[in-house]
Amino acid sequence: MNNKVGSFLWNLRQFNTSVPTSRTVRLYSMGFCRPKIVYSHWNLRNLPLNDFDNRVHSSIRHLFQDAFVFKSRDDAFQTKGMSTVAVLRVDRLLCPGQLSFDTKHSLVSVATSDSGLKKVKFDHEVSNEDVLTKKTKPLPISYRKLSQECNSLSDVLDTFSKAPTFPSSNYFSAMWIIAKRMSDDQKHFEKQLMFNHPAFNQLCEHMMREAKIMHCDHLLFSLHAIVKLGIPQNTLLVQSLLRVIQERINECDERCLSVLSTVLEAMEPCKNVHVLREGLRILVDQQVWKIERVFTLQTMMKSIGKDAPIAFKRKLEMKALRELDRFSVLNSQRMFEALAAMNHRSVILLNECSKMVIANIHGCPFKIMVNILQSCKDLRYHNLDLFKGVADYVATTFDIWTLKQVLFLLILFENLGFRPIGLLDLFMKSVIEKSEFLNMKNIVSILHVYSSLNHVYKCQNKEFLEVMASALTGCLHHISSENLLNAVLSFCLMNYFPLAPVNQLLQKDIISELLTSDFEVRMDTNRSQVLPFSDMDVTSTTDIQRVAVLCVSRSTYCLDSSHPRGFLAMKVRHLNVMGFHVILVNNWEMEKLEMENAVTFLKTKIYSVEALPTANVNLQSTY
Incomplete structure (x- = not known):
């Protein structure tokens, strides 16, 4: 031998x-x-x-x-x-x-x-x-042919059980293509049949067996299909594929890295996902200047995570700026979501993409508009021309949108502090004409938008408020106390007081449910000792002071000042009338502090014997 x-x-x-x-x-x-x-x-x-x-x-x-x-x-x-x-x-x-x-x-x-x-x-x-x-001969059966010949996930598994062929990734890819054609209910039913099919476990075993020898792109496409099909992430199949990809990540070309980025974006955090994400960051950091496709660059930007080093984020930003001349309309639309995904606010890049979005707003899909507005909110990016362009386009094409879609956009505009007058007027008119659209959730949302933006349509404002009050009255038998409070508050902000909802809100059991001991701290008049919170202590102690601590955002103040806006001013006024000493804590200041420093900061605010500026704010203009 x-x-x-x-x-x-x-x-x-x-x-x-x-x-x-x-x-x-x-x-x-x-x-x-x-x-x-x-x-x-x-x-x-x-x-x-x-x-x-x-x-x-x-x-x-x-x-x-x-x-x-x-x-x-x-x-x-x-x-x-x-x-x-x-x-x-x-x-x-x-x-x-x-x-x-x-x-x-x-x-x-x-x-x-x-x-x-x-x-x-x-x-x-x-x-x-x-x-x-000789060139490579075609595989015995491709995933495209499978997806065309089969009508269900079970059909694909039946084909596999009759004559299994390499690679197994074709079967998973075919099932995902078929699943995308189904409705949500049908997809749910088909997935249950897939899990119960006798050949499903065999296919999973073949997939794990072949993972180390199949081409890298087949491996990644199969993982993508497996994740999208809803196969649990903690299964041996998924975790095994993640481990194999870790070992073979250096084989990934630009296309494979794009697929891997998409997969990681859709997966929940776990040890193997974290390791792969770190490996992806290293590879992208090394190859960022060699990336040829803008789509691939944006996919990688979305997958690297918000906790990536700032230097890495800036490198990706510079690469995107260098490719601006090659941006398509879709690239410009997708850039908002990509920047928001990695929490990087590039004003130059956002401004350039906004110009292209505005110039090509006609025909923009609803989902794209929602992603753009949501990304602007996340990035704290306010571009009035962009917001006005989206609002005017939706108002011009109002008839092609459902009221639910328009309401969703109005909620996003309200979050951004933007008041689209024409769109608000059109929506108000439609609500009056189609009151059957109003359910409990929509009522609360609509009232919040119009009261927050303080929008009044003089021609139909009274009729609109009456329709909304009537719809709310019809929901009183199943509305929650919190939703009732928010709805009545919105009516009050619009100077309208519907009798039935107000009477419902003033019921003793509703008030008892809403009054909690949380937004409150009880201490002695010298503000040196916190007292136990109980009725006995309250009745037996006379020299106590009730303190309300409000953690507020920058938007509750007027721009570039410490003057509270209407809603905050009203809340402070009511708390003062109820005997509270109000302490305002700015959340953007708290976010900068470590836990120990934050505790010290709060103690200083609460126990300080000095008069706080917020306690002496002139609120007369809000009456």
């Missing part, structure tokens, strides 16, 4: 300069693997000869996992429990994770068993010229 191994290794050294850069093999193993695989960029010098034997065994064992169990005996391999003799004659190298045989030799396996198994022969003989000149 030693002489044969020595002779074998000597032959390998003799052929180390004549090994071609590409090798092919056709495999027909147990009916599940029937590809023609081409591997390139292979060099004998890259593989230590002393580890060759172990790598050969490892590769074969991996490919035939759960199909054959090999054990060595002299020059042959024997399958356990099948009395099968396989004679392997090679004089070229078999790479780890790859399969490549000399074209003049073959892998022959003759199997016999007590039950009378027929002989099986694996043979492959082609000329060197054929190997070097």
Whole structure:
């Protein structure tokens, strides 16, 4: 045996300069693997000869996992429990994770068993010229053909169970394409059938078995389909694929990195996802200037996360600025969401993209407009021209939108502090004409938008308020106390007081439910000691003061001042009337502090004996 191994290794050294850069093999193993695989960029010098034997065994064992169990005996391999003799004659190298045989030799396996198994022969003989000149033949069945021929997820699994073919990724990709064509209810039903199908577990096993030898793009597309199909992330299948991708991440080209970015964006945080995200950051950081497609760049920007280093974010920003001349309309629309996903506010980039969005606003899909406005809110980016362009477009094409869609946009505009007058007038008129649209959720949202923006349409304002009050009255039997309070508050801000909702709100049980001991702190008059919060303590202690701590945002003040706006001023006024000493804490100041410093800051605010500026704010203008 030693002489044969020595002779074998000597032959390998003799052929180390004549090994071609590409090798092919056709495999027909147990009916599940029937590809023609081409591997390139292979060099004998890259593989230590002393580890060759172990790598050969490892590769074969991996490919035939759960199909054959090999054990060595002299020059042959024997399958356990099948009395099968396989004679392997090679004089070229078999790479780890790859399969490549000399074209003049073959892998022959003759199997016999007590039950009378027929002989099986694996043979492959082609000329060197054929190997070097022939291109990869198409797979036995592609995912596109599968998705066209099958009408359900179960149909794909039935096809797999009849004649499994390599790679298994085609079946998962086909199922995802089919699922995208279904309604939500049908998709839910089909997924349950998929999980219960007898061939589903077999397909998952094949996928795990083939993960280390299939092409990197097939591996990533299959993971993408698996995640989108709703296969739980904590399953062995998903976690195994994540581990394999970690090992093979250096094989990813630009297209693969784009797919990986999309997959990671859709996955929940876990250890393997975190490791992959870090690996992706490293690769993108190294290759950012080589990225050719703007779409790929934006996908990577969305996936790197908000906690990425600021220097890395700026590098991506600079790359995007360099590609501005190549931006399509869709690229400009997507850039808002990409910047928001990594929490990077690039005013220059946002301004340039806004110009293109405004110029091409007609035909802009609803989802894109929502993403743009939401991203502007997240990035604290206020562009009046952009907001006005979106609002005017929706007002001009008002008839093609549903009231629900328009309301959603109005809520986003209210969050941004923008008042689209024409769109608000049109929506008010439609609500009066189509009052059946009003349910409890819509009523509260509409009242909040119009009261917050203080919008009055003189021609129909009274009629609008009456319709809204009537709709709210019809919901009183199932409305929550909190929603009732918010609705009545909105009416009051619009100087309208519907009798039935107000009487409902003033019921003793409603008030008891709304009054809680939380927004409150009880302490002695010297403000040096916090007192227990109980009725007994309240009745027995006379020198106490009630303190209300309000954590407020910058938008509750007038621009560039500490003057409170209407809603905050009203809340402070009411708390003062109820006997509270009001302390205002600015949340943007708190966010900058560590926990220890934040506690110290709050203690200073609460226990300070000095008169606070907020307590002496002149609120007369708000009456």
